[in-house]
Amino acid sequence: MMDKYTKLQLVGIYAAVTVFLIFILLPFFEMFMASLRPLEHLFRSPYQFWSDDFSFQAYSDMWETVPLLGRYIFNSVFIATAVTLLTMIFVVPAAYAYARLDFPFKNGSLAIFLGVNMFTGAVLLIPLYRVLRSIGLLNTYWAMIIPGVAFLIPTGIWLLRSYLEKIPRELEEAAFVDGASRLYTLRRVVLPLATPGLIVVGTAVFIGAYAQQFLFAITFNQQRELQPLPAGLFEFIGYQDVTWNQMMAAALTGILPVMVIFLFLQKYLVAGLTAGAVKE
Amino acid sequence: MATLDLMSISKSFGSAKVLHDISLAINDKEFVVFVGPSGCGKSTLLRIIAGLEEATSGQIMIGGEDVSTAHPVDRGISMVFQSYALYPHLSVYENIAFPLRVQKMEKAELDARVQQAAGILQLTDKLQLKPGQLSGGQRQRVAIGRSIVRNPKVFLFDEPLSNLDAALRGDMRVELSQLHRSLDATMVYVTHDQIEAMTMADRIVVLNGGRVEQFGTPMELYHHPKTKFVAQFIGQPNMNLIPATVSAADPTGVKVALSGGHEMVLPVDGGHISTGDRVEVGIRPEHVHIGDGGFPISVNVLERLGGVSITYGTVGDGVRFCASLPGDAQVQEGQPLALNVSPEDCHVFDASGDVLRRKAAPAIAVNG
Numbered sequence: 138m139m140d141k142y143t144k145l146q147l148v149g150i151y152a153a154v155t156v157f158l159i160f161i162l163l164p165f166f167e168m169f170m171a172s173l174r175p176l177e178h179l180f181r182s183p184y185q186f187w188s189d190d191f192s193f194q195a196y197s198d199m200w201e202t203v204p205l206l207g208r209y210i211f212n213s214v215f216i217a218t219a220v221t222l223l224t225m226i227f228v229v230p231a232a233y234a235y236a237r238l239d240f241p242f243k244n245g246s247l248a249i250f251l252g253v254n255m256f257t258g259a260v261l262l263i264p265l266y267r268v269l270r271s272i273g274l275l276n277t278y279w280a281m282i283i284p285g286v287a288f289l290i291p292t293g294i295w296l297l298r299s300y301l302e303k304i305p306r307e308l309e310e311a312a313f314v315d316g317a318s319r320l321y322t323l324r325r326v327v328l329p330l331a332t333p334g335l336i337v338v339g340t341a342v343f344i345g346a347y348a349q350q351f352l353f354a355i356t357f358n359q360q361r362e363l364q365p366l367p368a369g370l371f372e373f374i375g376y377q378d379v380t381w382n383q384m385m386a387a388a389l390t391g392i393l394p395v396m397v398i399f400l401f402l403q404k405y406l407v408a409g410l411t412a413g414a415v416k417e
Numbered sequence: 418m419a420t421l422d423l424m425s426i427s428k429s430f431g432s433a434k435v436l437h438d439i440s441l442a443i444n445d446k447e448f449v450v451f452v453g454p455s456g457c458g459k460s461t462l463l464r465i466i467a468g469l470e471e472a473t474s475g476q477i478m479i480g481g482e483d484v485s486t487a488h489p490v491d492r493g494i495s496m497v498f499q500s501y502a503l504y505p506h507l508s509v510y511e512n513i514a515f516p517l518r519v520q521k522m523e524k525a526e527l528d529a530r531v532q533q534a535a536g537i538l539q540l541t542d543k544l545q546l547k548p549g550q551l552s553g554g555q556r557q558r559v560a561i562g563r564s565i566v567r568n569p570k571v572f573l574f575d576e577p578l579s580n581l582d583a584a585l586r587g588d589m590r591v592e593l594s595q596l597h598r599s600l601d602a603t604m605v606y607v608t609h610d611q612i613e614a615m616t617m618a619d620r621i622v623v624l625n626g627g628r629v630e631q632f633g634t635p636m637e638l639y640h641h642p643k644t645k646f647v648a649q650f651i652g653q654p655n656m657n658l659i660p661a662t663v664s665a666a667d668p669t670g671v672k673v674a675l676s677g678g679h680e681m682v683l684p685v686d687g688g689h690i691s692t693g694d695r696v697e698v699g700i701r702p703e704h705v706h707i708g709d710g711g712f713p714i715s716v717n718v719l720e721r722l723g724g725v726s727i728t729y730g731t732v733g734d735g736v737r738f739c740a741s742l743p744g745d746a747q748v749q750e751g752q753p754l755a756l757n758v759s760p761e762d763c764h765v766f767d768a769s770g771d772v773l774r775r776k777a778a779p780a781i782a783v784n785g
Contacts, residue, residue, distance in 0.1 A: 310469055311502035315516035315567070316490035325518075329506045 165389075172196070172386035179381055196390070199383035202373065208362060209369030210391050213350060216278060216365055220285040220346035221339055227290050228338065232297035233323060237309070247298075250291035262356050269357055280357035281365065285349055289342050296341060300334030301327065336405040340398065347395055366391040419480045419493070419570035419603045420445050421466070426475035428461055428627075435461055436627045439475070443605065443620075448597050451607045452614040452650070453624035459607045460575055462624070466605060467496045467573050480570060493570035497577045501560040503548040509535075510544040513562040534562040537599070554585045558592075565600065574606040578613065590616055611651055615639075623647045645770040648699050654739045656699045656764070659732055663687070663694045671765060671773065673698060677733025679712035685765045685773040696773075699764035702727070702741035707748075711757035714738050719750050730754070 142150065171179060173191040200206055234240070235247060265284055266275075274280050304327060312322040328335070351367035358364060366387070373384035421443040428436040435458045443449050451459040464470040466477060468489040477485045477492075484492040495516070503512050511518075513534055517527045535541045538558040548556055557577060564572060574593075578586045594617050597604055608614055614621045615635045623630040623638065623646070631638060631647045642648035648656045661673040664680070666687030674680050675698060683698070690696065703725075705711075714730040726746040732738040740756055748754055761777035 305500060305502070307498045307500050307502040308504060311496070311498055311563075312515070312519075314467055314469065314489040314494070314496045315563070316488070316519045317515075321519065325515075326504055330504075 168385040168389055172382050172389060174382055176378075176380060176382050195380075195382040195386040199373075199380075199387045199390075202380055202383050203369065203387070205361060205364075205369065205372075206366075206387055209364055209366045210394075212278075212363060212369075213347065213365035213367070213391060214394050216281050216285065216350055217343050217346040219278070219282050220289065221343045223282065223286045224289045224293050224342045224346075225335070225339055227286070228293035228297055228342075229328070229335070230323075231290070232294045232301055233327065235294060235298045236301035237306075247295075250294055253288075253291045254295075259352060262352070266356060274357075276358050276360045276363070278363055281350060281353045281363075284353050284357070285346050288349065289345050292345065293338050293342050297331075297334060297338045300337070301331055304330050333405050336402055340402050340405075343398065344395065420478070421571055421603055421605065422476075422478040422481075423462075423466070424476040424478065426462065426465060426472045426477070428458070428465060428470065429473045434627065436465075436472075439627075439629055441622060441629065441632060443603065446601055446603055448594075448604045448606065448617060448619045449622060450614040450618035450620075451605065451622045451624055452609065452611055453630075454650075455609055457624040458627040459609075459622075459624045463496075463573055463575055463605060463607045466571075467494055468492055469496075490567075494573055495564035495567050495569040495571075496573040496575065497557075497560045497564050499576040499579060501548075501556045501577075501580075503556055503559055503563075505548055507547075508544065509540060509546050509548065509551070509559050509562075512548065512559055513540075513544075513566055515563060516567045530566045531562075534566045537565065537596070538562050553581050554589060557581065557589060561596070570603065572600075572602055572604045574604065576608055577606075579608070579610070586613075593617060612653065615651065621651075623650055625650075641772075641775065642699075642764065643772055645697065645699070645766040645772070648764055648766070648772070652701055652703075654702045654727060654741060656701050657732075657736075657738050658697045658699050658766070659736050659738070661696050661698045661765075663690055663692055663696055665692060666690050666694070669776070671696075673765070675712060675733060676736050677712060679733075681760055681763070683760045683763045683765055684776040685763075686776065687765075687773060690767055690773070695768055697766045699766060700758050701762065702739045704762040705740045705742070705756045705758045707742065707746065707754065708757035709755055711755045713753050713755050714740070715753050716748055716750055719748055721745065728754070 170186075172195050173193065174188060175190060175192070175194070178185070178188055178190065203209075235243065269275050269280050269283070274283065308326055308330070309322050312326050317325070350365040354365050354368040358368075370384055370387060370391075373380050373387065421441075423439055423441045423443075426436055426439045427434070439462060441449075451462060453459050461470060465472045468484075468487065472485065475485075476483055479492055479494070489496070504515065507515070510531060513531045514527055517530060522530075531544075532541070535544055538561060540555065540558055540562060543551065543555060543559075548559060551559065557580075560577070577593075578589050581589060590613060593606075597617075606613075606617065618635055620632060620634050621638055622632045625646050630650075631643045633641075635651075638647055638651045642651065645658065649658070660676045663671060663673055665672040668686050668688040670682055670684050671687035671690070672680065672682045673696060681698070712732060714728075714732045716728055716730040718729040720727040720729075724744065726742045726744070726748060728740045728742055728746070728748055730738055730740075742748065761775075764775065765773040767773060
């Protein structure tokens with residue numbers, strides 16, 4: 138790594154990073170602080186940044202206020218996992234085809250995939266609702282999984298394709314000369330070498346699936362037992378009052394699985410995003 | 418018997434024609450080298466033989482069988498790639514075993530074959546390592562190991578030594594020649610390095626612009642280049658070409674005036690040229706010697722290598738000339754020098770670059 142910044146530049150860089158991090162992390166910090174306060178303290182005036190009666194009470198109370206909370210968290214992880222697995226099943230062969238094969242309308246269809254990414258799911262909610270209703274999938278897990286998969290496949294193809302393109306073509310030619318079929322080569326040569334790329338794409342898809350559930354859940358699903366966490370959080374909003382502290386506690390608990398995954402996969406993510414940049 | 422016959426192979430990429438009607442007959446157990454500058458189509462030709470590219474037209478016969486549309490495995494070829502193309506996630510053992518795994522070979526036989534290949538290539542103690550832990554030369558040997566386990570009829574090598582440093586390249590050249598002798602197989606080898614071609618080949622194919630310039634033994638190419646291109650490509654340092662004007666010509670000899678005025682009578686077949694024609698006289702750097710009565714050159718740069726002194730200078734109207742003089746020659750930079758060459762050692766090329774047949778060339782060359 139070249140380190141040729143002057144002191145002044147370094148101060149500037151760190152200042153910029155600090156501002157950026159504060160912007161990103163402050164909401165989480167505030168969530169955490171809110172989750173520790175008793176409810177009545179949240180509305181105290183003047184606002185106290187630090188109070189002496191912090192407690193983790195909300196973290197145990199939340200399970201009673203919303204009895205299905207555990208189920209919601211499970212649903213969130215389950216839906217995101219199912220979306221990720223299904224998406225990868227479609228993305229791997231598609232990305233390989235885009236990386237290696239020649240077929241009509243290849244660039245055109247890639248451009249369309251990019252175009253699809255520009256629509257948010259929200260624009261298509263009403264037609265999607267009609268589709269899901271006519272095939273009878275409303276109020277099932279599938280109602281949240283299928284649209285999720287559909288919207289994540291294009292991103293997955295774009296990400297994985299560029300990774301697969303960096304695998305030397307000669308490796309596949311060598312396998313071909315030795316008699317291996319395309320699928321054998323994909324399984325024994327390409328995919329093992331693409332593992333970091335697969336992890337990157339899988340993680341990106343999982344996070345995308347986790348984030349987009351809310352919209353599909355509140356639109357396509359009325360069954361309480363099937364709701365993912367973001368929709369389930371609504372139950373902390375009661376007729377009389379909102380238990381903000383418990384809601385924040387539940388939200389943080391729900392983010393935890395994603396955070397853990399991120400921590401474990403961090404080294405792959407960094408390696409994957411820079412792979413091929415330097416010749417080994 | 419694994420002869421390899423190419424019959425009128427042509428190849429176009431879109432509108433660009435890269436191979437023009439190439440026909441070659443390669444004998445069983447022959448080591449043939451395709452050599453030429455980059456972009457001459459030598460790698461494309463090899464890939465067509467391998468089955469990685471399809472020829473636009475023409476036929477490929479291996480062992481007398483038409484394999485033009487066959488799968489590489491059914492052709493009985495194996496190929497060693499320039500980048501070695503080793504699978505970085507597999508051990509040396511699994512890399513060598515890969516073609517056998519594809520065939521779903523029985524375990525005991527697979528192990529025996531891999532061990533045998535590893536033995537030939539001195540890789541037995543490296544089998545459990547990953548390619549990343551090996552040196553360049555060892556990786557190259559693993560790539561060769563992967564190609565020999567399948568007992569192919571024809572081995573194809575695509576510039577296998579170009580990623581190695583100079584010293585290692587010399588060692589691997591010797592190893593490859595020995596391997597060819599011990600395997601007793603037909604080998605086709607692509608390189609841009611004429612030294613590799615000269616040292617290893619039984620016969621050399623010189624390619625230029627998608628055409629075969631000449632196909633012959635190394636000594637044939639050295640002594641009897643058919644074209645100016647081959648003459649300049651073979652030999653180190655390159656052959657000098659001096660523009661000259663014909664002052665008399667008949668089938669027994671040609672009298673020329675070199676650029677600068679020096680006159681020579683050269684024993685070449687001058688049947689189809691006439692007085693006043695512009696020709697080029699080719700003189701190999703190693704064929705000149707210091708002596709009176711020759712043509713003068715002004716020495717610009719001198720490279721003393723101990724065994725020889727390579728002298729660079731100009732002749733006549735600024736024509737560049739290189740002389741390879743034996744030993745510690747009495748030459749100094751910036752001083753004029755008189756060089757002599759015997760007329761039998763000279764080559765003459767007509768305006769289209771074709772050679773005029775030499776009448777006094779070494780006889781051994783013709784039959785190789």
